[in-house]
Amino acid sequence: MQILRRNLTAYGFLCAALACFTVFAWYPMVREFILSFQKTDLINEPIWVGLDNFVTAFQDPAFGEAWLNTLEFTFLALLCGYAVPFVVALVLNELRHARAYLRFVVYLPVMLPPIVAVLLFRWFYDPGPGLFNQVLDAFGLPPLAWLDSSSTALISLVIVSTWMNMGSATLIYLAALQNIPPELYEAAELDGAGIWKRIRHVTIPQTRLILLLMLMLQIVATMQVFIEPYMLTGGGPENATVTVAYLMFQNAFTLQDYGSAGALGMMLMIVLLVFAAFQLRLTREDKA
Amino acid sequence: MISVGARAATGGKRGRRRSPKPIEVQFRTIVSPHQLNSRWGRRIYWVVLVAVLVLFTLAFVFPLYWMVTGALKTPEELAQMPPTLFPADPTPTAFFEAWDLFDIGTLLLNTGYYSLGGWVVCMAVDVSAAYALSKLRPMFGNVILGMMLATLMIPAMVVLIPLYVTVVDLGLLNNPWALWLPAAANGFNIFLLKRFFDSIPRELIEAAQIDGAGAVRILRSVVLPISRPILGVVSIFTIVTSFKDFVWPLLVMTDSDKMTISVGLSQTAGAVTQNQVMGGLLITSIPMIIVFFIFQRHIMAGLTAGSIKG
Numbered sequence: 001m002q003i004l005r006r007n008l009t010a011y012g013f014l015c016a017a018l019a020c021f022t023v024f025a026w027y028p029m030v031r032e033f034i035l036s037f038q039k040t041d042l043i044n045e046p047i048w049v050g051l052d053n054f055v056t057a058f059q060d061p062a063f064g065e066a067w068l069n070t071l072e073f074t075f076l077a078l079l080c081g082y083a084v085p086f087v088v089a090l091v092l093n094e095l096r097h098a099r100a101y102l103r104f105v106v107y108l109p110v111m112l113p114p115i116v117a118v119l120l121f122r123w124f125y126d127p128g129p130g131l132f133n134q135v136l137d138a139f140g141l142p143p144l145a146w147l148d149s150s151s152t153a154l155i156s157l158v159i160v161s162t163w164m165n166m167g168s169a170t171l172i173y174l175a176a177l178q179n180i181p182p183e184l185y186e187a188a189e190l191d192g193a194g195i196w197k198r199i200r201h202v203t204i205p206q207t208r209l210i211l212l213l214m215l216m217l218q219i220v221a222t223m224q225v226f227i228e229p230y231m232l233t234g235g236g237p238e239n240a241t242v243t244v245a246y247l248m249f250q251n252a253f254t255l256q257d258y259g260s261a262g263a264l265g266m267m268l269m270i271v272l273l274v275f276a277a278f279q280l281r282l283t284r285e286d287k288a
Numbered sequence: 289m290i291s292v293g294a295r296a297a298t299g300g301k302r303g304r305r306r307s308p309k310p311i312e313v314q315f316r317t318i319v320s321p322h323q324l325n326s327r328w329g330r331r332i333y334w335v336v337l338v339a340v341l342v343l344f345t346l347a348f349v350f351p352l353y354w355m356v357t358g359a360l361k362t363p364e365e366l367a368q369m370p371p372t373l374f375p376a377d378p379t380p381t382a383f384f385e386a387w388d389l390f391d392i393g394t395l396l397l398n399t400g401y402y403s404l405g406g407w408v409v410c411m412a413v414d415v416s417a418a419y420a421l422s423k424l425r426p427m428f429g430n431v432i433l434g435m436m437l438a439t440l441m442i443p444a445m446v447v448l449i450p451l452y453v454t455v456v457d458l459g460l461l462n463n464p465w466a467l468w469l470p471a472a473a474n475g476f477n478i479f480l481l482k483r484f485f486d487s488i489p490r491e492l493i494e495a496a497q498i499d500g501a502g503a504v505r506i507l508r509s510v511v512l513p514i515s516r517p518i519l520g521v522v523s524i525f526t527i528v529t530s531f532k533d534f535v536w537p538l539l540v541m542t543d544s545d546k547m548t549i550s551v552g553l554s555q556t557a558g559a560v561t562q563n564q565v566m567g568g569l570l571i572t573s574i575p576m577i578i579v580f581f582i583f584q585r586h587i588m589a590g591l592t593a594g595s596i597k598g
Contacts, residue, residue: 009503010426017417017478018432023458024451024470025439031450042456093317095337102340104584105348111580111587113532115550116569119557120355123565131354134371163347168591175592182316189320198318224445227534231554245445252449253539261449269446276441 032269035262042258053263057251060260065239066247070223073154073243077222080162081169082215088166089173090199103174107167117164118231122147125156125232147233150240157228157241165221169214176210177203216279220272244268352573358566359383366562386567389560395549396575398541399531402548406468406530407523413472414522418481419507423493433482436475445535452539466540471530477522484518485511521590524583531576 011018036053040046057063092102109117124131125146133143146156184202193201204211226245229235235242235250244264252261310325311333323329358366360378386392417436421429451470460466488511496506512519537548547555549572557565580587 006424007426010420010424010429013416013420013424013503014426014432016413017436017472020413020469020473021436021439023454025447025473025475026435028447028450028454029439029442031454032447035450035453040453042453090318091336091340094319094333095340096311096333097337098341102344103588104580105344107588108348108352108577108580111528111576112573113550113576114534115553116355116573119553119565119569120351123358123562124351124354129367129369129371131371134369138370163351171588171591177317178315185316185318185320195318203318220443224443226445248445248449252452258449258453265446265449269442272443272446273441 032262032265035258036266037259038262039257039259041256046259049259053259054267056257056260057263057267060247062235062239062242062247066242066244069154069239069241070225070243070245073158073225074219074222076155076158077161077225078215078218080158081166081222082218084162085166085169086173086211089170089177090203092170092174093177103171106170109164110167112164114164114227115231117160118227121156121160121163122232148237150237153233153237153240157225157232160232161222161225161228169218172210172214173207176207180206212279212282216276219275223268223272355566355569355573359386359563359570361563363561363563382561382563382567383571386560386564386571389564390552390556390568391544392549392552392568392571394545395547395552396571398546399548399550402464402467402537402541403527403530405464406471407527409468410472410474410477410526411519411523414474414477414481415512415519416507418478418485419511421478422482422485423488423506423511424503433478436478438475439473440475448535448539455540461540462543462546464541467530467533467537470536471526474526477526480522481515481518484515488514520583520586524579524586525590528576528579528587 037048037050038046039049039052088106092099092106095102127133127143127145127148130146132146136143144152147153180203184206185198188198188202224245225243226249229241229243229246230249233241235246245268248261248264248268251257251264311330319329324333357375357378359382360375360380361372362377362379365372365376420426421433455461455466455470460469492510492514493506496510501509532550533548534550534554538551538554541547541551544552544555553565553568553572557568560568
């Protein structure tokens with residue numbers, strides 16, 4: 001009787017969360033699956049079309065490019081967004097002055113709404129009076145086309161993305177570095193390890209778990225990049241910055257083809273889930 | 289490696305040179321205190337420090353400086369090449385123009401209303417769920433928690449379209465609940481809150497039970513007062529996230545008098561002059577910069593709260 005009462009009160013407290021999760025988190029995952037086998041424009045009754053949506057998605061000339069761009073973006077963003085914050089955190093951890101200022105400043109862009117960063121950089125990238133070309137000019141270098149050339153557009157997006165996101169990764173690494181027991185460094189030093197060896201044999205093994213975790217989080221975050229191509233390039237020039245998320249958005253909200261957008265979403269979800277499972281296994285093996 | 293004392297002695301040749309103040313070391317890091325205070329260690333340290341300071345200021349403060357001064361320049365001065373480092377004749381007219389052109393008053397009010405409303409809904413839903421899962425421990429509680437955490441593995445962008453279709457089906461377009469309810473289904477908040485509630489000693493709860501307190505009373509008088517730190521962290525992150533959000537409000541709040549500030553700016557930015565855009569961006573940034581100044585400690589603590597032990 002008491003158990004029943006306790007369960008009733010507990011579910012009373014839980015019911016709001018259960019309703020929210022059911023309607024706005026669990027059901028949409030199922031709905032994605034259903035959507036990808038239907039043809040629907042949200043006005044007429046949906047029709048079942050089997051695998052048609054997947055075929056349409058595959059036949060879209062931008063499909064291959066979108067995946068390649070997403071992979072390239074993820075790779076470049078990892079080079080910048082993964083390695084740079086770690087190195088920055090290593091250096092910051094060594095400094096004994098102005099620590100509060102540096103931490104404040106590196107996290108400042110994270111606090112700004114992304115639209116601010118994106119519109120600000122859109123102006124910096126302006127090939128005429130934009131800041132970047134003016135700086136290049138001041139150093140006597142030739143101007144770049146930045147967002148207007150298919151060879152530099154993607155890397156320009158990566159720069160914006162790194163600028164506005166690297167603060168949180170840096171601070172997380174910094175906290176992890178401060179948790180390393182100092183005795184380990186002293187012991188390594190006694191054994192004659194130089195600075196490079198101390199980093200390799202003490203710092204990296206000690207922060208390995210957080211490094212792995214952040215790798216997974218960052219890949220998942222960058223694979224769904226959207227606001228940068230949406231606001232800065234519109235997928236151009238010549239589809240050089242069409243990402244999967246952008247293509248999905250366009251299919252749904254420009255072409256009103258929710259089915260093929262759903263199919264793209266399914267593919268992206270599967271890729272990310274496979275990746276997440278792989279990472280989970282890696283971390284587990286790491287512990288064992 | 290020359291010790292500090294020996295260095296002072298050799299320095300004596302060039303007159304009375306004070307031995308420099310050693311760099312203070314409160315905690316041991318990769319470079320040892322000894323190395324750091326050696327002659328070369330000290331030089332390298334100051335060079336690196338200055339380089340990092342300059343680099344960080346250029347990379348993270350200068351763009352904001354350029355935004356502020358950009359808003360203070362006239363369009364003619366902005367088009368000038370090479371650009372001026374300081375505005376020749378700073379005028380704040382761009383701010384007032386931006387305020388009117390973007391209708392920033394309405395947009396800010398909307399965004400503030402959505403953020404605060406979302407915060408109330410989110411806290412009510414997530415705190416009670418975490419309390420139930422942590423202290424009342426119902427049947428299948430762990431299964432439910434697991435399923436809630438599983439949603440964290442699915443990136444937001446991937447379920448964007450089915451979520452949108454669901455909201456359309458429910459007729460919630462242009463209704464603030466379309467922002468609030470999906471935001472309340474936040475597995476990470478529930479995880480953080482539950483982990484904190486788990487650390488509240490059982491005896492405290494039992495003592496309250498003996499005094500005849502019911503579940504609601506215990507939540508209000510025992511659990512919530514103790515949990516202030518974590519409630520603060522979760523609150524700040526909920527409000528900041530919803531203020532910054534772009535894609536979801538872009539889809540569901542489409543009426544121009546119901547837009548959030550981010551969406552409003554993105555829609556009008558192409559039609560106004562550059563200094564007006566910068567004025568708009570600056571006005572948009574100010575609330576978040578103020579929040580960051582006030583709650584800096586909480587934000588930095590919260591950033592590491594979830595990840596370090598996870």
